[in-house]
Amino acid sequence: MYPRVILKGTLIKKSQQKRRTSPSNYKERFFVLDTQDLTYSERRPGKKPVQKGSIELARIKCVEIVCSDIPIPCSNKYPFQVFHDSYYLYIFAPDNDCRQRWVRALKEETKCNRLAVKYHPNFWMDGRWRCCHQTEKLAAGCHEYDPMGFASKKPLPKTPDPERRLSNPDLGRVVVVAIQNYIPHDASDLTLKKDQEYVLTDSSHPEWWAVQDDRGNTGFVPNIYIAEKSGSNFNRFVWYNKNITRARAEELLMQEGKEGAFMVRDSRQLGVYTVSVYTKAPGSNGEKNPRVKHYQIKDTEIEPFRFYLAEKYLFSTIPELIQYHQHNAAGLITRLRHPVTLGKDNSQNSFDVSQGEWEVEPAELVLGEELGSGEFGMVLQGTWRDRKVAVKMLREGAMSEEDFKEEAMVVTKLSHPKLVQLYGVCTQHSPICLVFEFMEHGCLSDYLRATRGHLSPDTLLGMCLDTSEGMAYLESSNFIHRDLAARNCLVSKDNEVKVSDFGMARFVLDDQYTSSQGSKFPVKWSSPEVIKYSKFSSKSDVWSFGVLMWEVYSEGRLPYESRSNAEVVESLNAGLRLLKPRQTPSAVHQLMEWCWKEKPEDRPSFAVLLHELASLSDL
Known part of the structure; x- marks a missing residue:
């Protein structure tokens, strides 16, 4: 069986300088990570790529982000390291998201190796380690290596003013505990290790605080990553x-x-x-x-x-x-x-969408024909400022005004080309409504049924790819959809698919969402841990995405269409899964089955799914 490709893309590598006389250079290479090797090749216009190196994954001892305050001498400014055998390979990504995807994927594939206990977080340069100044290249690292410690997906607050002080003599001695690991993004930041204690030295900024570690090093960290150790010192929390x-x-x-x-x-x-x-x-x-x-x-x-x-x-x-x-x-x-x-x-944590730029003047909104109806009310076609829009109206009694505004609050904080865009809210009259971009072909499930037999394999694959791109963004934003399905994706006139209705499943009152235990969620799209324990995560969204791919390739059929919710639960408990739709390529069906692994940790991330689907679209 051929190895399965996990990630591929163009990055910059630094020469490994296996000999002392080797020059230090930076070259663009095409990297491919599969289930066996990490390889890199030189791509030449009009010629066959030439493989320049290959590292067997079983030989990798450490994969980690490199944190350094020195200027990066190439166009890609986000370095990470691969320690294998007795060598360090430094690779430079174009942005932090790309770097995190590669580090997460490599760590996932090497987590069962015989790994390093410690690693060097900075570069080996000029005959010494910049982090601990040791002069032996194979000297033991100075930071504990966590093979499962992926870089945080939480969005970071705005960077603090570099002129701010790092201590506050009026604060007294306050001990804090790191809630999770934090890898510095700036020279003034400090590394945090989950569950380790630090002394708080400055809490004057609303988002970035200064702390001191047990070696006396002081730096900034996002305050969402730490909490007071003392059980009674919660005064800074509004609750x-x-x-x-x-x-x-x-x-x-x-x-x-x-x-x-x-x-x-x-x-x-x-x-x-x-x-x-x-x-x-x-x-x-x-x-x-x-x-x-x-x-x-x-x-x-x-x-x-x-x-x-x-x-x-x-x-x-x-x-x-x-x-x-x-x-x-x-x-x-x-x-x-x-x-x-x-x-x-x-009110310090509140957000009023009816204030400022998000409020739509009722006089500017012209309502037209009904496009459909959902759990919360009608969706109408409309016109706003000379553009077509879709207007989601709140049906009386379907959902509280607070929950409706909460959806608006969520959507205003998320922005991506593969998410349906919110233009504004209209709260000045009843019923209140949300104004979204207009998607000509409506919901994906209806469109698949209406065009059955007329969509090409490339179009079907593209629909899955679009959805995975939107979900990879939600995953990177640490956001769980909870209700991913073809009915909650919309299609443009160019067959582009965008994800809609993020996180709304918790408000639903419809019967199709009720399990035998009485919990509210879409049973036929739900993972075993959601059905049994109502435990949602990005990995439960991945399960739902597998069902969505099944919907796409079955051209809009309802999953488990002849079975009740109770029968579906019984089948899943017995290890049964949806059958392969007739026109599904084997590689796509393998991805579906990967999404439907019993244990969440055995399922891929959306970042990995995105790259898998992208690689299929390149074939």
Whole structure:
């Protein structure tokens, strides 16, 4: 069986200088990573590529980003290293996203090797390591190597002012713990290692704080990557209330009256904390039942993952736990959406889409014919400022105005050519609506059925490629779609596919989304861990993408069309999968099956899927 290609692309490599007299040069090479080797070739116009080197993956000991403050002497400014045998190969990517894709893929393929315990985070130059100044090239590294420690997908805040001070004498000694690894992007940054302790030296900037490590090195880190070690030092968080009783918490949250309004407060028991959250979820009689639920934060006292709430999703710190449940209910009655604190500005984390550039004047919006209807209301064709638009109207009772604005808030923060673009919102009249770019051919599932038998293999592959590109962007933005399917993708007049309705599955009330356990999600597109535990991730989106590819190649058929949800769950538990559609190429079907691996960690990332599909489109 031939090795499977994982990534390929043009990068710049530095000469490995295997001899002391070898010149230091930088050359453009075409790299190919497959399941056996990393090879690089010289491409010459009009001539066959000449292979210049090949590294067997089994011989690789370390793959990591290179952090350096020296000028990069080539056009690609984002270096990473491959340590193999007794040699270091330095490769330079054109941007950070490209570098992270290669590092993640290489680490994934080499994680079972006999790896280095430590590595050098900086270059070997002029006969010494720039990080630790050792003069032996094969000297042990100075930083612990984490083969699973991929560079963070979280978007970083804006870079701090380099003139800012690195210490605040009024701060006192505050110990913080790194929630996750952080690799510096600038000479003034400091490396963070997950679960390691640091001393906070300056917290005056809203996003970048200065910390000091155990060697006395000081630098900036994004404050979302750290949390106070002390369990009682949560004063910087808008959700924390030190001395509020249960009755007062209920009073404040009922006054707020927003679904998911919450606070963290001290419990009666010393050193224990309670999350109080407001919900309008229906009671046992099916009617709305506004109330406040209280959840005690449990502490296992077993390091490093100690804290959890209703379900045992364990976290190293309480701030990390709260951050997770702000995006996932995971056993709670609702997500923690709106932090409320007595005596603090509760609006500091809010976002009002009805203010500023996003608000559309009703007089500028002309509504036309109905394009379709969804779980939340009608979608109409319209005109806005002389351009065609699609207008999503909120149906009364389908979804709260807060949730509707939350979708708008999400969409304004995400921008990519393969995501349906939001132009603005109209909140000044009822019903409120979102104004999107107009996609001539409508939803992908309907278009596939309407054109059955008329789309070429290249077009079908291109549709999958477009979708994977949009999803790779969402994955890199640390965003989970939750409802990826052909019905939630739209098609332009040029057959370009764009992803729509990101993250809306949590609001759906339709029967097709209800599993046998009563959870709300699209069962026939859902992975085993979503069905069993309602555990969403980018890897559960990957499973759904496999089903979407099946929809594309079956030209719009409904997956498991003759089976009930309960029968689908039973089949999946037995290890059965959707059958290969008749016109699906073998390579595409292999990708579908890869997406449907039982364990999430065995499924590919969207970055890998994108490159796999791109390589097929080049054939």
